[in-house]
Amino acid sequence: MKQPDRRLMLAIAAVGLALAAWLVVSGALVWSTLAPDERETVGAVLGPRIALLGMSWLAALAGVAYGMHRLYLRYASAPVRLLEATRVLLAASEAHQLTPQGSTELRALAGSINELAGQRDRLREDMAEQIALASRNVQQEKNRLAALMAELTQSVVVCNLDGRILLYNSRARLQFRALSQAPTLADGAELMGIGRSIYAVFDRQLVAHALETIHQRLRRGAASPSAQFVTATRSGQLIRVQMAPVRDPATGAGPDAGISGFVLMLDNVTQSFEEATVRDQLLHGLTEGSRSSLANMQAAVDMLGYADLEPEMRERFLRVVREEVSAMSMRITDLVQRSTQGLKTRWPLEEMLGTDFVTAAQRQIESHCQRGVAVEGADASLWLKVESFTLLQVLTYLASRLVDEFDVKFLQLRLQQVGQRAQLDLIWSGQVMSTETVMAWEMDPMRFGTQSTPLTVRDVVERHGGEMWFERERVRHQAFFRFLLPLASKQEQLEASQIMQNESRPEYYDFDLFQVSEQASALDDQLLSSLSFTVFDTETTGLSPSQGDEIIQIGAARIVNGRLLRQESFEQLVDPGRLISAASIPIHGITQDMVTGQPTIAEVLPAFHAFAQDTVLVAHNAAFDMKFLQLQEARTGVAFHQPVLDTLLLSAVVHPSQESHRLEAIAGRFNITVLGRHTALGDAMVTAEVLLRLLPLLQGMGIHTLRQAREAAQETYYARLKY
Template sequence: MRSRGLAPLIAPGVALGLWSLGGAVVFLSVLGPQGAALRQAVFDALEATWMVMFLWWLGAAVLLGWLAQRARRRLILAPQRLLGAMRIAAADETMDAVPEIAHTPETQALAQEIDRLLGQRRELASYMARLVADASRSVAEQRDQLAALMTELDHAVVVCNREGRILLYNGRMRTLARRISGRGGGDSAGAELIGLGRSIHALIDKAALDHALDRVEARIARGADSSASAAQFVTASDAGHLLRASVAPVRRTDLAGLGGDEAGGDAADPAALTGFLLMLDDITEDHDRQTRRDRALQDMYERSRAAVANMQAALEMLEFPDLGAADHDRFLAVIRDETAAMHQRLLADEEAAAQDIGLRWPLHDMQGADLMAAAVRRLAATAGAPITTQPMAQDLWLRIDSFGLIGALDQLARRILALHDDPVLWLRLTPAGTRAHLDLGWVADGPALDPRVYSALPDEPMAQPVAGASTVREVVDRHGGEIWLERARGGIGDGVGGRFFRLLLPRATADIAPPESAIGSRPEFYDFGLFAAGHASADDDRKLSELAFTVFDCEMTGLDPAGGDEIIQIGALRIVNTRILRGETIDQLVDPQRSIPEAGIAIHHITPQMVRGQPLIAEVLPVFHRFAADSVLVGHNIAFDMRFLKLKEAATGLRFDHPLLDTLLLSSVLHPAEDSHALEAVAARLGVEIGARHTALGDAVATAEVFARMIPLLARQGIETLGQARAASDRSQFARLRY
């Protein structure tokens, strides 16, 4: 950078010196032999006055250099910067003025005219945007409604195009991917498995899925509708999880309300399969329970067979008429012992089966306030009178079978109403650690009944049994809870007959929101534009707008990878279909197994305590490598980060042979007249704010926003494909930097 600024200053002086020297050589050479005396006189004069001549030349050189630099800034750099600003403004429809960079009245006047045209263009763009928004509002609403419905489903759902590239997935799908990834509960866990534009084959065995799709297409060919064309199969993930999948077709006719006219497929066949919907369930635990249950049944059969054989042998011996009294008693004891042992085993098996049924009964998360509102409505209708309640925490969530639980409360309320004359019923819900107390009480006039009468109510048959349970206690048992009778002391329910049933219920696991990060935005889970765009492989002849990019940044202990410095943090996110996917990220600290210099801590603020116990680089790089599969790696001064990754290839067995793009080099291509191409300077030129500088994910997010804004600017300069972008980068003067 420094040599580029000095060259315009030195060049005029050098040119003046060479011109003067050349003139002297020509003058002396034309004198010929007869001018020897004159030449000697010239040399004598130069020898006596060379310092004056040098100073005269130096002054002239400085003056010419200053004039040349001034002329360069006014006549070359100013128009180039104005051109760069115009291109940025042309790519950003929200910009209505170019920066104050003009240095001459002419360029200033030109900038003012450009500002006027930009204002007109913005008004026109705003008008056209309103027209387009009015025309597409209905389609957008349908897309958003579908995406919202998919997000709220209890099943893990993903929609793919025919090639298996993911177009949509819901929150349950991301949770399933996080669990399958085996990387714990981190916010970025599973991001290497599920994401827009990714291949579903990273999660589902390709052969099994292709076989299911073949069955779906065969059913469609026979004239079956979409609901009858679905296929089911079971497969195992790489981590050993057993997945049950249901595949339903998405045909061209199904896309009519979602911009399907642009979708791929056979235009002559509107029923052609353009994609598929995949519903997934992790049945690993169910399969394990079924296996245990089958094994328990088999054990019970074998034990019972042996017991029955012993009893049968004893009975046969008892039939002998000459059997002595001692033998008779001994064989009777065998029968009694085997019968008692079998009875105990049956009781134990019955209890285990009941617990298993409770575990298998579907429970769902429900806010406590919603449960109380539904229960109050039901009990008020039963009692024909209002139900008293107490204030409760709004953030209390339960994991329950709400239908069965409200039915159990209604059964208890009916029996209490039958035992007392016009009792006042009340409800209360309070947290109790990892559980919650749901109390149903009553206050009645007249003498109190024997507590044993109330205690028997949970075990009475229900007048209106709910599925899978015939008593109130069975409903509570399926929640893994308990029910008991208590006397009210003080406050609500205190008085004659002031008793209540307390139900111990499980609380739902709180969904803790992830901490605010550099992303600052909710994740995106769908992009129907991918039906048309699909996903192009990272070939040089592909347009940049068609490719998937992984933008990343690393923080290190120092600047010398060959000298032992290590990566301590990796941050990455993806760009697909020109969209920055802020919800699909990696933000991982790495234990470097060495000290972190204090000078580095002052920059990246990563301390040894923060990385202690974090995964090693050998564990993190395979996840990042999978996250970046089938994409172009993008970074700012990416050669430095890649040097660290390349040095780890031998130890990890990975090859980072992805195509590379560097926003530093691309900036020098787009804006060659600018003095600085640091990330801060480039971001400022393109109107990008850097939220968390010198954090891996923060820098990656800023680089992604910069790169996304560069794509249309590159296209305006005729750089549309990956190959053209790489070739232009290679021509940059910064491409010669090596690490």
């Protein structure tokens, strides 16, 4: 619904009054020329028909109004719409054309504007080519940095001095997800993100102390100052942090050089700390137990030294010695077993897709032994935790001895899961091998031609905490070496698979945030261009929040420093605890089965609140979505006090003459491709694109701050919508 134009309504009213005045004046003039008897006759004739005169006046007024409306659309409204479309054209970053409308002159003007826009677009393309040529080296360096960050096995986070994250790698994202108090909700997205505060994870005073340590070392002339600390997170994890400064090139490189930010390298040491605690307990138990046993044995030995000791007493003291020796032996055996297990777990193993390992082994054996190697039944979903280099050496060593000593012609690899471990078989057909030969191969140092290694097959197997044996299949006339290897844990498989699926150069950085600093002023007085936004949307069981309808999905995306961070999104289905309206299912496509068993709104809202903290909330027709959130405050205790912007109202501010401000209509005006309409995350992404197009248009109208944008939005016709 479009607000009626006041000017047009006033013009129609003025014409109506003029027609009425003309009729009255004309009637008065005619009346004044009539004789008294004529007046009586005219009065008798027109009196009963005065309503007909009024109707004719209304009909004439309607005809005039229609004509004026058509003229208004053609000559008054059309230029305004052309002006609004031209502003969109000026702000567009891609090629865009106006649709000619209105009079012949306006159509000609639109054509001329399109020609000028075409010239501008061609100039832009030429300039873009020149910039691309000039920035090729810079892009190459950026790609190298992105590749390095993506492939690092250590978590790395770069922050500005205010603690705002401006770069992180995939490992950091996965580690922060593990630190989340609700890692299963929306992929644990509430902690890590460009522009987010590192103080959501680490204590501000702790980071400030580390920074002060670095400043002191800089003043002392340290070439590579750094600081380390270990801290416990809110989720109970122990994190070892190494901090290094990011130098400010504008201040030089001397002892007085400034710092523009800092780099954090993170290691989760919770497990290693627990293992060290267990080892300390084992050593303490061994020490205390051995001290007691040695004291008892010393006393018994002293007594056994007496020649006149009675046989019964001698036997009793000998029994004491035997029992204490046995107890010490058991304690030492237990210590050896548990410490050996610790050594195995501390061996640097890595998560590797089983099919990748088998393929690598196939290529290496074929290259080294000059024999064909087949792969049988390798489970594509199996993730191993292995030291791939030495394990490949073992397979190649055994295969080469089979070829050299038994002239094996064909080899086969088989990988499958058996219980909680992976079963890897090296299979061949040929001469029978003795158990003594297998044991000799297992214990001999591995040799590869003229090269050798001190490691044996047994060393490698034990370091993996695995097992290895030789077995025959008499029915198939085959033999095989079987290895039982550790599987990656479920969390490690998930993390590794996600790293594999992610792009190798994700856009997890924004160096422009080095220029951002905390401001003492409220968000209302900050520039729109300096704010971070959380653009969100909800899908619900129906359209009546006050009548018991509930949220069934929340989707959100973040805009930081004028960039839409597509990979930092929030998407979560919600169990509403009630039936979904049948009429709404065709719209959003969410069925009852999809939400049954999902987290409740009481679980989801705290995670979404953390995701949106320190940002401005943005939605299309925000009154609807905010009403659902506000109705949950009493139940969940989660309140959203951030300022809110509505793209529907902002569109009405920028384009007051447009007929429609529906999301599809606005996207069409801005040439935005709509994907995933009526899904929470899809609508949030489209709304975010719309906001990015609206911001420069608002600035062109003199609306620069959040306060100005909110005040302008509240003055629009659509601000009266309530839910």
